[in-house]
Amino acid sequence: MAILIDKDTRLLVQGLTGREGTFHAKQSAAYGTTVVGGVTPGKGGTTHEGWPVFDTMVQAVEATGANASLIFVPPPFAADAILEAASAGVPLVVCITEGIPTLDMARTLALIDSRATRLVGPNCPGLISPGRSKVGIIPGHICCEGRVGIVSRSGTLVYEAIHQLTGVGLGLSTCIGIGGDPLIGTSFVDTLQLFSGDNETDAVIVIGEIGGTAEEEVAAYIRRGFKKPVVGFVAGQTAPPGRRMGHAGAIVANGKGTAAEKMDALAAAGVHVVESPADLGAAMALALSSRP
Amino acid sequence: MKIHEYQAKMVLGRHGVPIPKGDVVVSAFEAHQVAERLGTDVVVVKAQIHAGGRGKGGGIRSARGPAEAERVAEELLGMQLVTHQTGPEGRKVARLLVEEGLDIERELYLGLVLDRAAGCPVMMASATGGMDIEQVAADTPALIVREHAHPTAGLAAYQARKLAFGIGLGATLVAPAVEIMRNLYQTFLATDASLLEINPLVITRGGQLLALDAKIDLDDNALFRHKDLAKLRDLSEEEPLEVEASKHSLNYIRLDGTIGCMVNGAGLAMATMDVIKLAGGEPANFLDVGGGANAEQIRNAFKILVADANVKAVFINIFGGILRCDVLAKGIIAAVREVDLQVPLVIRMEGTNVEQGWKMLQASGLSFTLAETMAQGAEHVVRLA
Numbered sequence: 260m261a262i263l264i265d266k267d268t269r270l271l272v273q274g275l276t277g278r279e280g281t282f283h284a285k286q287s288a289a290y291g292t293t294v295v296g297g298v299t300p301g302k303g304g305t306t307h308e309g310w311p312v313f314d315t316m317v318q319a320v321e322a323t324g325a326n327a328s329l330i331f332v333p334p335p336f337a338a339d340a341i342l343e344a345a346s347a348g349v350p351l352v353v354c355i356t357e358g359i360p361t362l363d364m365a366r367t368l369a370l371i372d373s374r375a376t377r378l379v380g381p382n383c384p385g386l387i388s389p390g391r392s393k394v395g396i397i398p399g400h401i402c403c404e405g406r407v408g409i410v411s412r413s414g415t416l417v418y419e420a421i422h423q424l425t426g427v428g429l430g431l432s433t434c435i436g437i438g439g440d441p442l443i444g445t446s447f448v449d450t451l452q453l454f455s456g457d458n459e460t461d462a463v464i465v466i467g468e469i470g471g472t473a474e475e476e477v478a479a480y481i482r483r484g485f486k487k488p489v490v491g492f493v494a495g496q497t498a499p500p501g502r503r504m505g506h507a508g509a510i511v512a513n514g515k516g517t518a519a520e521k522m523d524a525l526a527a528a529g530v531h532v533v534e535s536p537a538d539l540g541a542a543m544a545l546a547l548s549s550r551p
Numbered sequence: 552m553k554i555h556e557y558q559a560k561m562v563l564g565r566h567g568v569p570i571p572k573g574d575v576v577v578s579a580f581e582a583h584q585v586a587e588r589l590g591t592d593v594v595v596v597k598a599q600i601h602a603g604g605r606g607k608g609g610g611i612r613s614a615r616g617p618a619e620a621e622r623v624a625e626e627l628l629g630m631q632l633v634t635h636q637t638g639p640e641g642r643k644v645a646r647l648l649v650e651e652g653l654d655i656e657r658e659l660y661l662g663l664v665l666d667r668a669a670g671c672p673v674m675m676a677s678a679t680g681g682m683d684i685e686q687v688a689a690d691t692p693a694l695i696v697r698e699h700a701h702p703t704a705g706l707a708a709y710q711a712r713k714l715a716f717g718i719g720l721g722a723t724l725v726a727p728a729v730e731i732m733r734n735l736y737q738t739f740l741a742t743d744a745s746l747l748e749i750n751p752l753v754i755t756r757g758g759q760l761l762a763l764d765a766k767i768d769l770d771d772n773a774l775f776r777h778k779d780l781a782k783l784r785d786l787s788e789e790e791p792l793e794v795e796a797s798k799h800s801l802n803y804i805r806l807d808g809t810i811g812c813m814v815n816g817a818g819l820a821m822a823t824m825d826v827i828k829l830a831g832g833e834p835a836n837f838l839d840v841g842g843g844a845n846a847e848q849i850r851n852a853f854k855i856l857v858a859d860a861n862v863k864a865v866f867i868n869i870f871g872g873i874l875r876c877d878v879l880a881k882g883i884i885a886a887v888r889e890v891d892l893q894v895p896l897v898i899r900m901e902g903t904n905v906e907q908g909w910k911m912l913q914a915s916g917l918s919f920t921l922a923e924t925m926a927q928g929a930e931h932v933v934r935l936a
Binding site for chain 2: 335360441
């Protein structure tokens with residue numbers, strides 16, 4: 260069954276007619292995702308690469324029956340695009356855009372009804388359920404079908420983890436990049452809850468990074484009774500304090516949010532924590548083989 | 552983005568937060584003039600650098616009259632000011648803020664920052680101002696009171712009143728304090744700040760509230776809509792190589808080690824620093840060329856990397872998802888030739904079109920080591936450095 264996306268996903272692309280939107284819409288369609296159209300204000304009524312283009316999300320959803328939206332809108336307009344998707348009742352909104360002002364996201368998250376719309380991202384690579392669907396920019400050809408879930412704040416570390424799993428003969432149920440910004444729609448814990456209820460996911464890799472307390476929340480959640488094996492890594496063990504490491508959310512502020520604290524918290528909750536990102540695949544293979 | 556104290560006060564003043572009278576100067580002569588114009592018995596001369604702890608480091612001095620202000624300014628201008636936040640080399644003082652001396656009765660703390668877990672700004676207030684607030688938070692957390700502002704509704708007046716009463720202000724001071732708090736919140740919104748601090752907020756013997764010190768950090772992602780604030784950036788406060796990197800939209804942070812690294816994606820770049828450390832080496836930098844880098848980006852990144860004289864070996868760790876390995880190989884070959892690389896190079900490359908990329912690198916005649924995995928690459932490069 261996988262989580263969030265599957266064969267029934269019907270995808271709209273907001274910002275379809277832009278360079279990135281076009282490229283990734285085609286990639287998603289080539290992977291087997293049902294892409295039903297796009298939205299670019301002012302280009303409604305035209306077609307782009309064979310897909311119908313609409314002016315507004317409400318029109319697009321009405322005409323196509325879409326149940327997911329993928330956003331490639333530039334940062335100044337992206338928060339508004341998220342609100343538009345939510346107002347049109349789209350249950351899954353994935354925002355790839357990097358560089359949205361933090362206060363825009365604070366307002367947006369406060370306005371979205373999280374019971375009706377799940378936002379993934381922003382500043383994320385999206386998600387993929389190999390063999391079924393992909394909504395985002397994770398390269399499909401590196402993924403194999405399988406029973407391991409991945410959730411990560413970083414995009415390229417997702418690719419690394421997938422590659423290592425393939426190396427040890429393991430595949431993926433669903434892989435989700437939740438985003439590197441300080442404020443994001445879907446947390447690690449939200450994702451673990453979904454993986455917990457998914458009978459096609461046997462184990463999960465959690466890839467965190469410095470900044471914030473999301474990894475500590477993972478530890479607390481696992482302690483409350485998450486049953487599946489978890490392998491964890493936290494990037495930024497060597498990051499200098501007070502500096503923003505590429506991602507807007509990756510900063511050790513006032514000695515808080517360090518990799519060491521997060522790794523300790525995860526390990527104390529029973530997560531198989533690896534010091535080196537190069538050990539993710541092997542650690543997962545070991546975790547699965549040593550299960551009772 | 553960080554800005555100077557005098558700039559932060561200018562911004563706060565514009566939003567109705569009371570600040571001491573004063574002016575910024577770049578010469579001792581000007582310091583004399585400003586002190587004369589202020590006309591107070593005592594003036595305070597404050598070094599303007601992007602670091603805290605200036606007082607303890609000797610960067611904040613009081614002076615009696617214009618002549619002494621000029622002398623103090625003479626001493627401060629051009630000095631390398633060392634504080635606990637600058638590192639041992641310190642920061643060069645190029646500007647001073649000369650302000651009226653105030654008769655201070657009490658020092659308070661007022662701050663606004665984004666609470667990531669709550670998803671909204673939180674205002675913090677404390678009766679213990681003028682001290683390191685992180686220390687107060689660690690030692691006596693009960694002395695800090697907090698109110699979360701709703702992201703769309705803002706900070707309500709009753710919340711500001713709760714804070715004002717919470718830090719023990721008497722009835723006559725609550726109204727002006729509430730006004731300052733609400734103006735502070737407006738400043739936070741209007742500037743897209745990520746941190747705003749008044750430490751201390753002082754009460755003078757005359758019963759006036761003033762922002763004696765101020766700090767504003769701005770959200771880089773929002774600068775596109777604040778052209779006026781973007782102009783406040785002081786490039787001389789930043790590492791020159793980092794300034795150069797930012798011109799090419801590269802995420803580069805200079806560190807103290809000897810192994811230069813070039814990686815795509817922030818997470819993988821941090822992880823690469825971690826594996827270098829685990830292999831016994833020290834990274835010379837964080838460098839994320841971005842998920843969709845092209846040959847030109849790779850070339851610019853390489854130039855910045857080797858401009859750091861501490862770099863004894865270079866490690867390229869790229870996972871080509873969208874970025875194809877053949878494009879990457881082309882970029883590396885051109886860059887290595889152009890900069891005439893003198894240090895050992897280790898390349899770990901994986902992902903789309905990797906075989907093609909490897910062939911191109913091998914056919915190039917360049918001297919480098921190919922690594923199969925990230926861990927192996929890190930071990931190699933540490934041995935070579």
